[in-house]
Each structure stands twice: as C-alpha cells, then as structure tokens.
Amino acid sequence: MTVILDTQKFFYAAAPKVGCTSLKLAFFEFENSRPFESITINSKKLHIHNIGYRTLLRSAYPEHRIKDYFRTTFVRDPIARFLSAYGNRVIFHQELSLKKAQKGLKEQKLEPTPDLDLFVDRLADYQKAHPSILHHTRPLVIFLGTDADYFSRIYLLSEMAQFVSDFTERTGQPLTVGRAQTEGAKFKPSDLTEKQRQKLMKVYRDDYKAFGKYF
Numbered sequence: 001m002t003v004i005l006d007t008q009k010f011f012y013a014a015a016p017k018v019g020c021t022s023l024k025l026a027f028f029e030f031e032n033s034r035p036f037e038s039i040t041i042n043s044k045k046l047h048i049h050n051i052g053y054r055t056l057l058r059s060a061y062p063e064h065r066i067k068d069y070f071r072t073t074f075v076r077d078p079i080a081r082f083l084s085a086y087g088n089r090v091i092f093h094q095e096l097s098l099k100k101a102q103k104g105l106k107e108q109k110l111e112p113t114p115d116l117d118l119f120v121d122r123l124a125d126y127q128k129a130h131p132s133i134l135h136h137t138r139p140l141v142i143f144l145g146t147d148a149d150y151f152s153r154i155y156l157l158s159e160m161a162q163f164v165s166d167f168t169e170r171t172g173q174p175l176t177v178g179r180a181q182t183e184g185a186k187f188k189p190s191d192l193t194e195k196q197r198q199k200l201m202k203v204y205r206d207d208y209k210a211f212g213k214y215f
Contacts, residue, residue: 002056003027004066008171011066013073014055015143016136017081017088019157019177023074024053026177055135058145070152070170072163073144077215078204079197083187085136086119092184095132104129116187120196123203140207148211156214 003012003024012027014020025048028036038047049055076084089095090113096105098112105112108125119126127134148154155163160177167175189197201208208215 002061003053004062004069005031005171006065008173009069010167010171011069011071013058013061013071013144013151014053015073015075015140016055016138017085018074018076018140019160020055021048022177022179024048026175027053030173030175055143057142071150072153072155073151074155074157074163075140075144075207075211075214076157078140078207079189079192079200081140082137082200082204083116083189083191084184085133086116087184087187089132089136089184090114090119093132095130096126101130116191117196120192120199139204141210144210146206146210148214154211154214 002014004010005027012023014024025036028048036048038045039051040046094100094113096110096113098105101112104110108122108129110122110125110129111118114122114126123137127137144151153166164175164177192200
C-alpha cells in the first residue's frame with residue numbers, strides 16, 4: 001500500500017510519476033535496513049509496488065489507522081507528469097508496443113507505440129489498451145483526493161531534499177531517496193500544440209483545481 005509507518009505515525013500517499021518508485025524504495029530500505037531487490041515467484045516478477053507498497057486510490061485510504069498521523073504526499077504539474085509518463089511508459093518501457101499491448105491495441109483500433117501527437121489525441125483509448133498506461137496517466141485526484149488540506153504537508157519533486165530533512169527532523173532517523181523510473185525521452189510542454197495543452201488541461205482540470213497553488 002502507500003507507506004504507513006506506525007511507530008513514527010507517518011503516512012505517505014503515493015501518486016504515479018511523482019517520485020513514487022523512488023520514495024517507496026527509500027522507505028523499504030528505511031524499514032528493512034537493506035535495499036529492495038525484486039524477486040520472481042511462480043514466474044512472476046514482483047517489484048516494490050506489488051509486494052508491500054501498493055499505490056492506493058484515495059477511496060481506499062485506511063482512515064481509521066492514519067487519522068492522527070502526519071500525512072504527506074508529492075504533487076507535480078499535471079502536464080509535466082503526463083509527458084513524463086509518455087516518455088517513460090510508452091517510449092522507454094514500450095508498454096503500447098504490439099509485444100505488450102497487442103490485444104488492447106486491436107480492440108481499440110490503435111497504432112502501436114504512438115507518437116506524442118497521436119497519444120494525446122487518443123489518450124482515452126490508449127488508457128483502455130493497457131492498464132499501466134491508465135494507471136500512470138490518471139488524474140492526481142484519483143490517488144490523492146480533492147482536498148489539499150487533508151495532508152499535513154505537500155511537496156513538489158524539487159523539494160525532495162526538504163522532505164528528507166523534514167522526515168529526519170520529525171523521526172530522528174535518516175532517509176535516503178534515490179532516483180528511479182527516470183529512463184526515457186524527455187518531453188516539455190513546448191512540444192505540445194496549444195490545442196493539445198488545452199485538451200490536457202481539461203483532462204486534468206480537477207488536479208489544477210485541487211493542487212494548482214503548488215505547481
């Protein structure tokens with residue numbers, strides 16, 4: 001699930017493409033005093049996200065357990081987050097290739113490994129073609145809710161050092177956060193047309209409404 005440290009009364013809510021993997025790996029090492037290593041069981045490779053730190057939808061938070069915990073999360077400009085997902089999941093991991101998404105692509109009548117223009121144009125269809133694409137491009141509010149005041153502190157990725165410092169000050173214990181899932185081509189908002197930017201702002205309008213003051 002997202003990270004719950006009962007001894008420290010600390011809760012971190014994860015959202016895909018907002019430092020999620022890096023933070024989960026850091027918390028695993030914090031709790032276990034050793035780096036995480038993926039394992040294979042019954043031919044299935046298990047990673048940090050499906051062993052103990054699943055990313056929860058906001059509706060699934062264990063409220064009874066964390067009601068008086070220090071609750072934190074990270075947010076990111078939705079368009080930058082979307083472009084990061086495209087570069088990492090579509091271009092680097094090839095999750096919309098015929099090898100990995102043939103059935104979904106055929107069902108939705110889609111071209112494999114779309115360029116950025118086509119991906120934006122048919123985003124809703126590509127989200128249906130592969131569950132990972134949906135997961136990494138869903139609005140932040142699906143994972144974090146719409147009430148920013150629910151969290152004790154919200155950070156930007158650029159504030160990772162401050163987060164680490166705050167965590168150490170609060171718990172008296174160090175935390176080391178590396179960088180994971182950064183592979184793939186880098187895209188900028190300027191790579192989008194104005195029409196595409198306007199479309200994405202509509203797709204993520206609830207994110208801008210809930211967390212816009214942080215971007």
